[in-house]
Amino acid sequence: MNPNRYHLTRITAGRTVQHGWWGSEATARRKFSAWVGNYSTIPDTRITLADDETGETLTEWPNEA
Template sequence: MTNRYRVTVAIDGRQMLRGWWQDESVARRKFTGWVGEHGARPHVLITLTDEETGATLTQWPDNE
């Protein structure tokens, strides 16, 4: 079984943390937790990506 959902924390464009989960709800909880832990840092980008489709499901900060 392949882990489909990836959460990445990048600071100044460098990946600092990555994690993969099979279950989207678990990955979304991790995303929220990592925003709480790392979101206040300057120049941070946190993304949740569906590895199967390549789509970014959500990111922080939300620049839309």
């Protein structure tokens, strides 16, 4: 298991302000939900969860339509 596979990024006003990496997708998804809860009221914030092994974006907030 790659301990840095799942990568969370928080961008505010176009600047990366926070990163987090986890080896477990379940843990990373829980952290994603917590970050959305903690930071969603900050204007111009985007939170992204990616799988660094595959390069796939797993989820992001806010969701793009």
